[in-house]
Amino acid sequence: MFGLMTETVHTLTQRSSDQNLSGGSCQSATTASEFYSLLDEVDSEFIAEQFDIGTYTNKHDFENHLKVGVFEGINPSDSLAELAEKTATHDQLEEMAASTFSRRTNDRDYRAVVRLFFELLHSPQLYHQRSVQRKRLEWLDRAVVALDGTNLALTRSVAVPSELHDSEVIDEIKPGDRGLKFNFAARVDGHAKQPLGVSVTAGETREPTQFDHLQGDVEVFADLDSPIRVFDRGYLDYDRFCALKEREEDFVCLLQSDSRVDVLERIQDIDITDEAGTRHVRDDLIELAETSETFRRIVFEDVDGEEIAYLTTLSPEKYDPVDVMNIYTLRTLIEILFRELKQYTNIENFHSQSVNGVLFELFCTLIGYVLVEWFRHCHPLRGGVPEAVRLIRTRWNKSLPVYG
Structure with a gap:
């Protein structure tokens, strides 16, 4: 629509x-x-x-x-x-x-x-x-460029016209429906944030369908020659991960806990201890499912044993595990x-x-x-x-x- x-x-x-x-x-x-x-x-x-x-x-x-x-x-x-x-x-x-x-x-x-x-x-x-x-x-x-989407709930009905005849109404978005989906790319540096790209779609549209549109918006900025992209599990797509790696475009995203991976190499283990307790970080080189592509996976285990897994293309020589987690936090x-x-x-x-x-x-x-x-x-x-x-x-x- x-x-x-x-x-x-x-x-x-x-x-x-x-x-x-x-x-x-x-x-x-x-x-x-x-x-x-x-x-x-x-x-x-x-x-x-x-x-x-x-x-x-x-x-x-x-x-x-x-x-x-x-x-x-x-x-x-x-x-x-x-x-x-x-x-x-x-x-x-x-x-x-x-x-x-x-x-x-x-x-x-x-x-x-x-x-x-x-x-x-x-x-x-x-x-x-x-x-x-x-x-x-x-x-x-x-x-660092973040991509995400959110639903906009409308307070009044909105008429949707035919693409061929503006005067012909083919649908109506009513209050209580899913409204519009607001898809966004923004530069996120420290405490600063600035829009770079936008697409507006029907409320039920899934975020991954807009990834390439937002990528195109970002690519035209002359001061963004090599950004690091960050996005959540809503953009999980193994083919996209492989394509980004092939184009040497770095990213950090969350990886689902049940994702199928083969650990090829343990890069390092880190213990972080402070007054809150001890957190454990595993840094691995993995093969993702049957993609035959290698990625870096960082698993953070908190003091209660809960785990968060990050998938990234960032080099361990340049970015240690804490750097990667901080980049995603942006x-x-x-x-x-x-x-x-x-x-x-x-x-x-x-x-x-x-x-x-x-x-x-x-x-x-x-x-x-x-x-x-x-x-x-x-x-x-x-x-x-x-x-x-x-x-x-x-x-x-x-x-x-x-x-x-």
């Missing part, structure tokens, strides 16, 4: 921004203008023209429509009427009636927002930000990203009742999240994303506080 949607999102990621962006200043009058400063560097009007937005109207106001959608993403309203009232009083926004926002969100091609989202991710400012974050993780000299940052989106944005509470409208709002929200992270980069705040969102909401029309 959503195959075309996923293909479109994937295809749009296969180019990086070629806009001549300047070095985004962090100096401006209000919190609102600071928040939008990076968005202002992307040529939204050029993108609107590519998708024929405004071709047949005197004023298409795509930039304002986008800013309103992003604002709603990180400062959700209970109704479109409430949102319309906010557009009349909040800095950086031009007044927009509820009916206008609803009509244009449902009618305008959501792929324009997808394109802008990925142009933003490929902006020189975010390349620089990723470089700074990478250097802060002193013990690891390579980027995957938890993508779970934090999902939790922040669900708790501090409207990622599950869209106003639209069409697939196009929902996707338009969803990608506006993702843009908002990226801008929040950029805002934190310009203005370091205690409290992370929650504090940044609170500050943006409460001081929108005011200047930023000065911290001594």
Whole structure:
């Protein structure tokens, strides 16, 4: 049902921004203008023209429509009427009636927002930000990319149109159904996390089907020439593991306890003892099932005898077992990203009742999240994303506080 949607999102990621962006200043009058400063560097009007937005109207106001959608993403309203009232009083926004926002969100091609989202991710400012974050993780000299998926539970019914005739409704996603599946690739370095790729599919879609799409999103980033991929058991696929190894693409994932392996060589045994007790680590070279391929398996046994097994292609000469486990632990940052989106944005509470409208709002929200992270980069705040969102909401029309 959503195959075309996923293909479109994937295809749009296969180019990086070629806009001549300047070095985004962090100096401006209000919190609102600071928040939008990076968005202002992307040529939204050029993108609107590519998708024929405004071709047949005197004023298409795509930039304002986008800013309103992003604002709603990180400062959700209970109704479109409430949102319309906010557009009349909040800095950086031009007044927009509820009916206008609803009509244009449902009618305008959501792929324009997808394109802008990925142009933003490929902006020189975010390349620089990723470089700074990478250097802060002193013990690891390579980027780590996490892949994961989560279900978005919708609060209202969404009509699914025919791919041939937009006016023909062939299905309906209702509240209580599995909603949408949000598949994500993110760079996770230390305490930092940043989106790299997204696909949106039907709620019952299994994560492994989106692996190659997300891989394609990641590969177009010029600063990710040799990332280490981390993913959980949901992506378990022996053929994929073999293909990654053949392409010399390193990964770390959890291995199921009942997986069939032949131990070829014991690399090392380690005991880790502290006040909590003694943990045991086994580091083996194994053959995985009948693949005839060798991998490295690390088994961590806690003080209660419970075991966690990791499968990896990382060399034991460069990465000891504790390094491998720490690299996998960085995957938890993508779970934090999902939790922040669900708790501090409207990622599950869209106003639209069409697939196009929902996707338009969803990608506006993702843009908002990226801008929040950029805002934190310009203005370091205690409290992370929650504090940044609170500050943006409460001081929108005011200047930023000065911290001594």
